[in-house]
Amino acid sequence: MCRWLAYSGDEIFLEDLLFKPEHSLVEQSQHATEAKVATNGDGFGVGWYGQQEEPGLYREIMPAWNDCNLRHLARQIKSSHFFAHVRASTGTATSRANCHPFAYENWMGMHNGQVGGYEQLRRPLEAHISDCHYLNRMGTTDSEALFYMLFCLGLEENPVKAICRMVSTVETLQKEKEITAPFRCTMAITDGKRLFSLRHASDSYAPSLYWQKQEGRLVVVSEPLSVDRTGWNKVPESHVLISEGSEVLDIVSIQ
């Protein structure tokens, strides 16, 4: 299980969300309160849209809390749309390629959760990645496999539909293999403009996911950045929050 954060809206420094809030994402890397484990120390990553059409990535295998480079970058880099992720491995190795977010052209994605029975499902899931995207499969996580599967399932044409298909593909495979361990996930996907934030579980224990809208700013995050929960809304289970900039466009059921 991991913790993540997606931001859209007015241009801000990454540190404004990664370091400054009382329960900032970097604070969550050591002291998460709504996850199975408090420590998310198996690498981290940030991805931001800035000067290029494709996002920039900085992913590292050290814990976020003691990476001096992250502190510098978060203080210098301004963005109107960025992702950040702190990782708690559910079994796969700590390598940069296994750190989120993942990026392909102008697209970016990140994930929290677990595909039950992934050891048995890795190969069938990878079979749903097209040859052209398989070249970019650099790690071994379920998260990265889900990201590249989406393209094959029509992400570029209809993101919500692709997300629905991804969920049903995973659950169908689990049934075929008679896997009873659940599929639980939150996921953020963006084309650089619109943001799709999924919260789902095959049982009824979806990982937590919140959003907060403030003047010119939208934050979607595994755990609220403040202890006071005023203004933080839960994304309903099995729904996708669709937003653009700081505007929530829709919250749609995937079922």
Place this chain on the structure above:
Amino acid sequence: MCRWLAYSGDEIFLEDLLFKPEHSLVEQSQHATEAKVATNGDGFGVGWYGQQEEPGLYREIMPAWNDCNLRHLARQIKSSHFFAHVRASTGTATSRANCHPFAYENWMGMHNGQVGGYEQLRRPLEAHISDCHYLNRMGTTDSEALFYMLFCLGLEENPVKAICRMVSTVETLQKEKEITAPFRCTMAITDGKRLFSLRHASDSYAPSLYWQKQEGRLVVVSEPLSVDRTGWNKVPESHVLISEGSEVLDIVSIQ
């Protein structure tokens, strides 16, 4: 604050203490129970006596819990005398040079605790390191400074006396600088044969330190390796436990 472990006695695999016990040192790297912080993820190290007069060292900046090399080494390396340490930084950087243990010729040392006011004391403490040992000062921690200071204070002639002098040197410097933050520490020092395990605080809150003697085996450790505390003895505050192989030779007051 950190967690450490020192072993002497019959030759065993490092994994027998680092991974196998229910509250093993690697388990303590994520879930310490008697430290200020539960997570000791700012690097780690092992040092062992084996085929050479000087110890071997393996120190790494990743958390111990997700380092696959450590798992391999702990499974292959057997030793009758070794140290292991998981680090929670009290401010200094995460680098190999700041990871414990430290070694010089046949000597090895490691530390848990904090020198109150270290920012002001770093330089005066380093002034107590001789030129020849200063060449081996590779990091910036208080721990490493204390280790090299000991040589100047007569470690090779009389280790207990050197330890006493080290403690009083630190506390004298703190008084001179009017530092009220305490000096709290546990420390293990060995010449490859005898082991000196210090527990001390300038106030009365010394970090925890336990020892356990079993048939042919002596373990000194920040926290017991089992949940059941039977057979685990506390090292008294301001005392040095002196041992050789699996035998406790003495427990002496440093005051």
Place this chain on the structure above:
Amino acid sequence: MCRWLAYSGDEIFLEDLLFKPEHSLVEQSQHATEAKVATNGDGFGVGWYGQQEEPGLYREIMPAWNDCNLRHLARQIKSSHFFAHVRASTGTATSRANCHPFAYENWMGMHNGQVGGYEQLRRPLEAHISDCHYLNRMGTTDSEALFYMLFCLGLEENPVKAICRMVSTVETLQKEKEITAPFRCTMAITDGKRLFSLRHASDSYAPSLYWQKQEGRLVVVSEPLSVDRTGWNKVPESHVLISEGSEVLDIVSIQ
């Protein structure tokens, strides 16, 4: 292209071959003379048989020449059978999982060379890995794929036959995809006892591979460890050198 070394015979320290010879493997990591590139700085690894049936592994993403842990381990670890490898990436990332050697149970393998057109062949090559071995596929290199393919091709029953089949599988796939870039490789495979050292190219430019037999010691290596080449024999192209301990059992053609 990379540089590697395999040793069998009397128990020696790893440093005796990794650091001490004038053109040691670590020296070759900076100044290789028979490779396309002089620098092999994209990670390294050692694997050795010691206290367990399966080998120990130490793989790291830093260059071998500046890794202080390697220096320590090579000075402490004695083995009668070990592999060492310094890596120059031909495109894939620098991660521990992409560093050689690879190990599975009592087996170990490492590789130098390149599968021409690997970008197109990665997926079809992986299709030759059985489900059970695919779980251990942790990286993205051609080298690791070739290693796990071997098991599917009968490695455990007849290693030389498996190696022949691996070569012909690769070359058949290259033909099918109309890839004209060659398949060039040297590879060392062992079950912990016998050593199989392949030198091959689909054109006639196989990477260099030498062996030297001395009293109680056999070394197979990409480049001789001494400037003086006396006593260093070339493994013929498209042949496998079969050895056990310090004895060469056979040198067989794979065609």
Place this chain on the structure above:
Amino acid sequence: MCRWLAYSGDEIFLEDLLFKPEHSLVEQSQHATEAKVATNGDGFGVGWYGQQEEPGLYREIMPAWNDCNLRHLARQIKSSHFFAHVRASTGTATSRANCHPFAYENWMGMHNGQVGGYEQLRRPLEAHISDCHYLNRMGTTDSEALFYMLFCLGLEENPVKAICRMVSTVETLQKEKEITAPFRCTMAITDGKRLFSLRHASDSYAPSLYWQKQEGRLVVVSEPLSVDRTGWNKVPESHVLISEGSEVLDIVSIQ
């Protein structure tokens, strides 16, 4: 010996100098042509002025040529004033703290060369660092010591005079200790506006240093970024090139 680059002028992407030129700094990390060693693989760093008064830093222990984060950052970050450095250690460890550039408030510095007899001089050199700057001494290199010494020698009041004093301090100490190994260095120092580029040696073998002025751009660099040397000027030995933005203000002798 290392290779470095300093840029001032119109805002450009870091990649325009780090990756794109035929003999770019990253290319020089593997294939330097005017240095004692061709490989500068012992870490690297970039420092740039952007959104804050103090520079941002990204320093890493991997070789520059295989760091995917650097590629991303260099493609996203634009700056009108930045430093970049690829390191070949002359003995000290590969750690982030030993990577250049070094930064203090709005100041930044980097270095190439060697203080002959540094093992003997480390301590006396450090004695020239004020207490307040000593807190920021995080590594063990001569380079970082020289940088912090400069503040004590009046850097903030008169940079050229401080540089002269630094040189004479080093050379005086060398004489006192009867060290015959030379002091050779190039160094870049900036307050974020003006750039001071020193080339000096105590014998007559100063490391190479070039500058090139083009429309709106000034580059100072260890080796020209192109094979064609047209437009590249050598900084004379024992001189400091003083520039601001793309303008060369003066080239002054330090003797």
